Amino acid sequence: MNLRERKKLRTRKAISDAAIALFLEHGFDQVSITQVAEAAEVSRRTLFAYFPAKEDLVIQRLADHETEAARVVRERPEPPVSALRAHFLERLRERDPITGLCELPAVLALYRLIQDTPALMNRMIEFHRAGNRALADALLEKAAVSPLVASLAADQLTNVRWWLALGNNARIAGGTSADDAYPAAVEAAEQAFGLLVDGLGSAGMR
Structure with missing residues (x-):
């Protein structure tokens, strides 16, 4: 640079x-x-x-993560769902802010700002749509599925990662430490991605 x-x-x-x-x-x-x-x-x-x-003044803090799922699917050797599951669990262990399992005051404040501001939540919808498009393209390459299946799968995968992050953030915001919240975060991730494996496995994305 x-x-x-x-x-x-x-x-x-x-x-x-x-x-x-x-x-x-x-x-x-x-x-x-x-x-x-x-x-x-x-x-x-x-x-x-x-x-x-x-809105970009705030959401740009997440810019590096917009196409993260697509990169994970392309770069990891596992099938798509397993790759994203493993990646999310790794980020949980690292207390990555994008997983919501982070107790840094600045991160908690940013999550609160986004969730309390309708305009920012609407901007997050656009953020996720862009990520969905990138992920769907990656799924088309990696899993050799139809465009319809790729789009539906991308939407499910994005929503699961986002709702897991919000759930983790809610625990931290409620006063639970990241270390204490970690077991529940792992359990929720395993359950959520397990459901996706059951649902998307037939499309070769296990």
Whole structure:
């Protein structure tokens, strides 16, 4: 990565950091783009160059995970469902924020902000749709299924991962430590992916 790219990443992070700090203090709907730009010491034009929509100031924190499931399916040797199950269990052991099993205050605050803000939850639907499309393409390559089956399977797999994450986050937000919540998180993941294996196994995705 060259100097210009590193500078752009730093600017992007600084804008997002400033926005999220304001959103957490005042509420997403109560903060304007102008206020975010002023806090980040950039122009509105610069802000929109990095973040086309206000919701992107928050959801960009998850950008690396948007096509993660597709990458896992393509890169791992196991069949798709088993690959995603193994990957999710690995991330649980690592207390990865994307699994919801993370007690870092900043992560808990971000989850709370997203879940308490209708506009951000709507943006998460778009986020998942993009991930679904990428995952469906990966399933078409890996499992040699029809486009219909790939799309249906991608939707189920995405929803399972998201609802597992929300369940884990709810336990942590309720005061349970990540270590104490870990056994229940593993049990839920095993059960959820087990149901998918039963349902999608006939399509060669076991």
